[in-house]
Amino acid sequence: MDGVNLKRDKLTVGDVLKNALRSRCWLKYAIALATPLILMLLLLAVCQRNLFNFTPLWSDELGYWHETNTAVNRGLFSNNSGYFSYLEIPTNLLFYGAHGIFIIIPYYLIGIVLGWTTYTPLIANIIFMTAAMLLFARITRNTRHTAILAVLLLFFNYFLMYTISPPCRRRCITPAAL
Known part of the structure; x- marks a missing residue:
C-alpha cells in the first residue's frame, strides 16, 4: 500500500449534523419517524379512542394477543403454556399453531422489554412501521420519495386498518418487511 494515505479526517457529531441540515436529508428521516405515529393518532382520533384503552376484540386479535401473553408470562418453550393449534390438538414440538413461533418472537421481545398489556401490540406495530419507514x-436518496410514500400511506386503507390498528402480527410485519 505504498503511497496510500490511510488516515481519515475525524468527523464530529456537530459536523454530521451540519452536513445533514445543509443537505436536508433530516427531512426525510423526520417524515419517516412521524408517519406511523401520525397515522396512529389520526386513527385513534377518528375512532374517538385512547391508545391505552385498546382491547383486542375479534377472534384473531384475541388469539394472537393471548399467544404472546402466554409466551411472555410462561416462556416460549414452556410445556405449561396451553395449545394454540387447530382444534387445540396437542403437537409434539411447539404449541403455536400453523403460523409457528417465528411470527411471535418480535412481539415476545417487545413484551419482555415493555411488558405485555392490551395496548402493547399497538406500540409494537408503531415500532415496526417506524423501523420500516x-x-x-x-x-x-430523495426526500420527495419518502414524502410521497407518507402521503400514500395516509390514503391506503389496508395500511391504516390492518397494520396500525389491530395487533394482527402478519398484517403488520409483512408490509413492514416489504
Missing part, C-alpha cells in the same frame, strides 16, 4: 428513508 426509516429503512426506506435510508435506502432512498
Whole structure:
C-alpha cells in the first residue's frame, strides 16, 4: 500500500449534523419517524379512542394477543403454556399453531422489554412501521420519495386498518418487511 494515505479526517457529531441540515436529508428521516405515529393518532382520533384503552376484540386479535401473553408470562418453550393449534390438538414440538413461533418472537421481545398489556401490540406495530419507514428513508436518496410514500400511506386503507390498528402480527410485519 505504498503511497496510500490511510488516515481519515475525524468527523464530529456537530459536523454530521451540519452536513445533514445543509443537505436536508433530516427531512426525510423526520417524515419517516412521524408517519406511523401520525397515522396512529389520526386513527385513534377518528375512532374517538385512547391508545391505552385498546382491547383486542375479534377472534384473531384475541388469539394472537393471548399467544404472546402466554409466551411472555410462561416462556416460549414452556410445556405449561396451553395449545394454540387447530382444534387445540396437542403437537409434539411447539404449541403455536400453523403460523409457528417465528411470527411471535418480535412481539415476545417487545413484551419482555415493555411488558405485555392490551395496548402493547399497538406500540409494537408503531415500532415496526417506524423501523420500516426509516429503512426506506435510508435506502432512498430523495426526500420527495419518502414524502410521497407518507402521503400514500395516509390514503391506503389496508395500511391504516390492518397494520396500525389491530395487533394482527402478519398484517403488520409483512408490509413492514416489504
